[in-house]
Amino acid sequence: MTALLGTDPASIARAAACLREGGLVAFPTETVYGLGVHAMDVPAVRRLFAAKGRPAHDPLIVHVSSLDRAALLTTGMPPEASALAHAFWPGPLTMVLPRHGAVPREVTAGLDTVAVRVPAHPVARALLEAAGVPIAAPSANLFSRPSPTTAAHVLEDLGGRIDMVIDGGPTSVGVESTVIDLTTMPPRVLRPGGVSVERLRALLPHLEMPGTSVAAGEAAPSPGLLSQHYSPRTPMALYSGALEATRQAIVKRIHEATGDGLRVGVLATRERAAALGPIPVPVVDLGSEQDADAVARRLYAAIREIDAANLDLILTQQVAHTGGLWQAIGDRLTRAATEHVAVP
Ligand code: TXA
Ligand code: MG
Numbered sequence: 001m002t003a004l005l006g007t008d009p010a011s012i013a014r015a016a017a018c019l020r021e022g023g024l025v026a027f028p029t030e031t032v033y034g035l036g037v038h039a040m041d042v043p044a045v046r047r048l049f050a051a052k053g054r055p056a057h058d059p060l061i062v063h064v065s066s067l068d069r070a071a072l073l074t075t076g077m078p079p080e081a082s083a084l085a086h087a088f089w090p091g092p093l094t095m096v097l098p099r100h101g102a103v104p105r106e107v108t109a110g111l112d113t114v115a116v117r118v119p120a121h122p123v124a125r126a127l128l129e130a131a132g133v134p135i136a137a138p139s140a141n142l143f144s145r146p147s148p149t150t151a152a153h154v155l156e157d158l159g160g161r162i163d164m165v166i167d168g169g170p171t172s173v174g175v176e177s178t179v180i181d182l183t184t185m186p187p188r189v190l191r192p193g194g195v196s197v198e199r200l201r202a203l204l205p206h207l208e209m210p211g212t213s214v215a216a217g218e219a220a221p222s223p224g225l226l227s228q229h230y231s232p233r234t235p236m237a238l239y240s241g242a243l244e245a246t247r248q249a250i251v252k253r254i255h256e257a258t259g260d261g262l263r264v265g266v267l268a269t270r271e272r273a274a275a276l277g278p279i280p281v282p283v284v285d286l287g288s289e290q291d292a293d294a295v296a297r298r299l300y301a302a303i304r305e306i307d308a309a310n311l312d313l314i315l316t317q318q319v320a321h322t323g324g325l326w327q328a329i330g331d332r333l334t335r336a337a338t339e340h341v342a343v344p
Contacts, residue, residue, distance in 0.1 A: 002155065003164045007123050011166065016130035018163050024048055026140040026154045027127050028168030029119040031092045031176045031194050032147040032300070033154050034063065034137030035162060036127070045106045045136060051161045053143040059109035060136040061094050061117050061177070065128040070116045073100050073134065081182050083203055090120035092177040092194025107136045113183050123168040139176060140165075144231060146300040146307075146336070149174050153304060174297035175328045180207065192328040194296075231336050232307035232314060236267075238333055240318035241343030247275050249343045250315050254279055257313055267306050267316040269295065282309055292325040299329060303336060 005011040015025045022044035025036045037048045039062045064070050067085040071077050074097040099114040108114050139147035142157040151167035178193035186206040239246045257264045266283045273283050284306040287294040
């Protein structure tokens with residue numbers, strides 16, 4: 001049985017005690033829900049990997065309550081890390097740093113580096129405070145499912161497999177933290193996320209943004225960056241290219257696929273959906289292209305919603321913008337897709 005807890009002090013105290021004793025507790029952060037475990041408790045960390053069905057080669061992020069606590073997890077905090085922490089912590093930024101020997105190898109998947117983040121969500125902060133230990137936490141989804149942005153998503157994937165979920169309502173950012181590696185020269189973005197690359201570059205001008213989509217099997221700079229990582233169960237085709245040509249290609253595909261007897265659905269921003277005109281298939285709205293924050297907040301819930309519609313094929317269009325949060329949104333759509341169609 002998985003207990004569903006509120007955010008009152010008694011519930012936080014109960015969850016903190018559970019964590020200290022080696023339990024698995026899902027909790028809200030401002031990005032997505034995390035599945036937390038006492039980071040120094042190796043058997044508990046192993047149970048976490050098993051509960052998620054996560055491969056042991058995919059390292060975890062360690063969450064702490066302050067920069068001082070983060071410093072205890074690394075053998076060297078480079079000067080730019082403190083500057084970034086002052087600017088973006090607490091918040092949706094994860095820094096990969098040299099691992100201190102106190103951090104179990106099970107947490108870092110054997111790497112000599114450790115990923116560290118100070119989350120901003122008041123419930124996450126209260127839990128870290130009450131637990132008094134670092135909390136290793138991946139997103140609280142089953143491996144290869146979209147990240148959870150509500151407690152209901154967590155229960156959908158992990159109900160019965162973990163001890164508790166703290167329900168803090170829907171998360172406010174909606175996509176995961178930005179992961180940057182400060183152990184390389186120049187530093188690199190391993191995963192675009194809640195803090196935009198533009199904002200990071202104001203402090204870290206040499207920050208590199210390599211192609212983050214790595215085909216399964218290739219050596220990934222970050223072991224978790226398998227290109228298909230956030231997929232719905234339903235095959236999803238992502239169309240990219242000039243807007244009008246892409247629109248026409250999607251309309252054509254809808255007619256072909258429904259003609260073949262397939263159940264088709266469309267995942268689209270409000271503007272793209274309107275441009276498609278009346279179409280004979282269900283459409284799930286991603287929100288307006290005028291509002292990246294809203295699209296990011298809704299993205300994973302929308303993917304889960306269309307996936308639950310029991311379709312044979314999802315058609316979607318790459319977002320038109322690239323700056324700010326759009327980079328993370330575009331990245332997640334790319335990873336979720338099982339088919340990529342570049343329209344000339
Ligand atoms: O917003 C978030 O980051 C959420 C919340 C719960 O904090 N967590 C999250 O964790 O998304 P997870 O495990 O789903 O993704 C962590 C990513 C993975 O791609 C993993 O490979 C990478 O961070 N990572 C962790 N430790 C690393 C390390 N030492 N070196 C390189 N990449 C690392
Ligand atoms: Mg994840």
